[in-house]
Amino acid sequence: MxxxxxxxxxxxxxxxxxxxxxxxxxxxxxxxxxxxxxxxxxxxxxxxxxxxxxxxxxxxxxxxxxxxxxxxxxxxxxxxxxxxxxxxxxxxxxxxxxxxxxxxxxxxxxxxxxxxYPFRASFYERFGYVGLPRARTATFSPADLGPLLRAELPGEVVWERVGAGYPTWRAFTERCLHERHGFAVFPDFRAVGLRDRDDRWLLTAVVDGSTVGAVTYRIDDHGGELIADDLLATDPYARALLLQFFARHVDQLERIRVQLPADELPELWLTDLAVHVEARVSRPGSPAPMARLLSLDALTGLPTGAGRVRVDLVGDRWLAGSHLLDGATGRLELRPGDSAGGGVPAATLTAAGLSALAYGVLDPAEVDIRDLGDVPADAAAELRRIFPRQVPYLFADF
CATH class of the missing domain: 3.40.630.30 (Gcn5-related N-acetyltransferase (GNAT))
Structure with a gap:
């Protein structure tokens, strides 16, 4: 070969x-x-x-x-x-x-x-990858959004074909990239495919001249479904502006289906909103994404809590050795493990275990339970301070 x-x-x-x-x-x-x-x-x-x-x-x-x-x-x-x-x-x-x-x-x-996106998650776990949350799909009737039609909301919406509005869309996803943990974007040569296909509507929410929300969508047929891609919003007002526009389709569509981050709770948007929320993971057709660290350089300087722990990385081609993780300054510092001295809690981690902590998807105890490392209770306490749980949102679908 x-x-x-x-x-x-x-x-x-x-x-x-x-x-x-x-x-x-x-x-x-x-x-x-x-x-x-x-x-x-x-x-x-x-x-x-x-x-x-x-x-x-x-x-x-x-x-x-x-x-x-x-x-x-x-x-x-x-x-x-x-x-x-x-x-x-x-x-x-x-x-x-x-x-x-x-x-x-x-x-x-x-x-x-x-x-x-794996064809088999267990195969890629052996390469050090760990699972990330799959985006949720919320399905509901536009009639249930009716109360939003009476709401006085700051800002306005702009409606256009995505081919024409692509620069606005691209700029807003760049903003989300810098503000949202886990968010990812394609390089320009790949991203422009959305513009060139021009097979979506683009709806943006604008407040004081600034784009604060955006969603691309299509409609399958009269009396059918509005199928929206990722609904991106910087705050509840931006989200409400987008949903208020969807509410105007009450006499055109039976239902609306929209993709959402894992930490979004559409059942709390409105009092009488009947909504079906689903995150379907299956093999091989609908996998959840996975990610990993390829270099410890990714950790240096990250905002962190005041924890201090030695981690011994084992069983990986790219991450290995003993390292002291120190968050005393509020920014994560990495030093050789032998500089830890006595009395510093220690844990043994696989690449998948460390990646799970860095991406915020598993608690140190879960890393231990899933055999992605050996994490004693004192080390787990320090790792929780360094890597508090945080829900990543892998926006880019590749």
């Missing part, structure tokens, strides 16, 4: 067909194959590796150079996508070899974070 990096045009005959077989209806219609070339610009800056056997590409994996917010710090993140293997070459270690090299290269180029 030989691993090589693809040039852009090579994707048409190698990685694209492998990915299409893995993730689309099959066999492909000739018209669908002809569309592959249209996708090349949106893959221009990706790093795509393939595994060759006897001159034939049998597996592929790509990394998208993205950015993600980790506890307030915006850092380069490698979004792993398009991991696929030829059906006759599966379960022979090709994906493992590709991921090792791909993550090696992305880490060496300065990406301390990585995230993906």
């Amino acid at each position: 030989i691993i090589r990096r693809l040039a852009a045009e090579d994707r048409l005959a190698t990685s694209f067909p492998l990915q299409a077989y893995a993730f689309e209806a099959s066999p492909l219609a000739a018209s669908r194959v002809a569309e592959f070339r249209d996708y090349l610009p949106y893959n221009a800056g990706n790093r795509t590796l393939v595994a060759d056997e006897d001159g034939t590409a049998v597996a592929a994996a790509s990394a998208i150079p993205m950015r993600q917010n980790l506890r307030g710090a915006v850092l380069p993140m490698a979004g792993i996508a398009g991991v696929a293997t030829h059906p006759l070459a599966r379960r022979r270690g090709h994906v493992r070899a590709l991921l090792h090299q791909l993550l090696d290269e992305m880490r060496d180029e300065g990406h301390p974070l990585t995230a993906l």
